[in-house]
Amino acid sequence: MAHEINNPINGIINYAQILADQFADDTVNQEIVREIIDEGERVANIVKNLLDFAKARPEFKNPVSIEDILAASLALTKSQLSRDGIKLLVDMTPDLPPVLAHLQQIQQVVLNLISNARYALNQKYPAADQEKTFHIESEVCSSPEGQFVRLSFFDRGVGIAPEILSKVMDPFYSTKPSGAGTGLGLSISHGIIKDHGGEIRILSEQGKYTRVVVDLPAAAHDQQLDQPEGRGGSR
Ligand SMILES: Nc1ncnc2c1ncn2[C@@H]1O[C@H](COP(=O)(O)OP(=O)(O)OP(=O)(O)O)[C@@H](O)[C@H]1O
Numbered sequence: 001m002a003h004e005i006n007n008p009i010n011g012i013i014n015y016a017q018i019l020a021d022q023f024a025d026d027t028v029n030q031e032i033v034r035e036i037i038d039e040g041e042r043v044a045n046i047v048k049n050l051l052d053f054a055k056a057r058p059e060f061k062n063p064v065s066i067e068d069i070l071a072a073s074l075a076l077t078k079s080q081l082s083r084d085g086i087k088l089l090v091d092m093t094p095d096l097p098p099v100l101a102h103l104q105q106i107q108q109v110v111l112n113l114i115s116n117a118r119y120a121l122n123q124k125y126p127a128a129d130q131e132k133t134f135h136i137e138s139e140v141c142s143s144p145e146g147q148f149v150r151l152s153f154f155d156r157g158v159g160i161a162p163e164i165l166s167k168v169m170d171p172f173y174s175t176k177p178s179g180a181g182t183g184l185g186l187s188i189s190h191g192i193i194k195d196h197g198g199e200i201r202i203l204s205e206q207g208k209y210t211r212v213v214v215d216l217p218a219a220a221h222d223q224q225l226d227q228p229e230g231r232g233g234s235r
């Protein structure tokens, strides 16, 4: 079912990319073709979210590097962010302990959070702006239960109204125009993080900022690391 939708969508995106290359000197047509690519990517993303939601989650978890997952996720999204004029700041604590995790699922959480931040920033600032910033940070924290890795995603986008803050993680809750989002991004992310023994929290001030904090328990340091997708090479 996924392939039946995604193969033709990828075809559309690839053909549009060929046109985009040909329209290098024609900004009006460039823009139209870019829209085709963006909308196509959105359809592909919605299909993926629906499938992930329906799919049972596998049990296997391995020690993975959060740094690698972030780098891979950014490799996939960096050009999109810079095309939107979003200033990305990444502040990683060196030598983070690995996390016992299902790599693709954590990557999916990161991609969902990046996508939400991007959307909120584009809503607030349709064009580039000094304040159009997205800050990703990581740090190691300690609690009586042991060490955990904290990731923080901070955007200065539209923010979330206080009366809906408690609903945004509900399945199918979305403030996007109808057809634009499934409203599953955060609920899937919440499910995944809980399944990893972690926590996901959202702090926000409407019109000002949104900060999503993800805590994941650290694994023992000496185990073999799994490698993420998106950096090329290893697959
Ligand atoms: N960074 C953010 N800034 C402002 N609002 C946000 C942010 N992240 C999430 N939200 C709010 O939470 C709602 C639910 O988010 P969620 O990711 O679950 O679904 P969605 O983004 O609407 O749809 P989809 O993820 O399928 O594209 C959003 O519609 C938006 O109102």
Ligand SMILES: [Mg+2]
Residues within 6 Å of the ligand: 112, 115, 116, 181, 184, 185, 186
């Ligand atoms: Mg989303």
